[in-house]
Amino acid sequence: MFVCLCHGITSHVVSECVANGARTSKQIAEACGAGGDCGRCRRTLRAIIASQCEADEKAHTAARH
Template identity: 90%
Template sequence: MFVCLCTGTTSHAVSEVVANGARTSKEIAEACGAGGDCGRCRRTLRSIIEAHFADCAPNRVSR
């Protein structure tokens, strides 16, 4: 799915950038261009970042 129509960047490309260390929409824009033009996709970029780190969080056991 396209995330940034200005640059034609897909969610897969953004996920790869986040997996490689991007933690902000600005870092994503620097790496692949998404979010660097009009900015309408920045909310989606932040959602991808949050989802990535939620998936990477260690599972906690309730006691």
């Protein structure tokens, strides 16, 4: 799914940025350009970050138990 129409960035690309350490929409903009222009996609970027970080935290917690 396209997340950033200004730059043609997909959710897959954003997820890769998050997997590589991006934790803010500004960091994602620096990494791939999404969210760097009009800003309409920033809410979606933050939702992807939150979702992926939550899933990572659950996996990390499950691995400890």
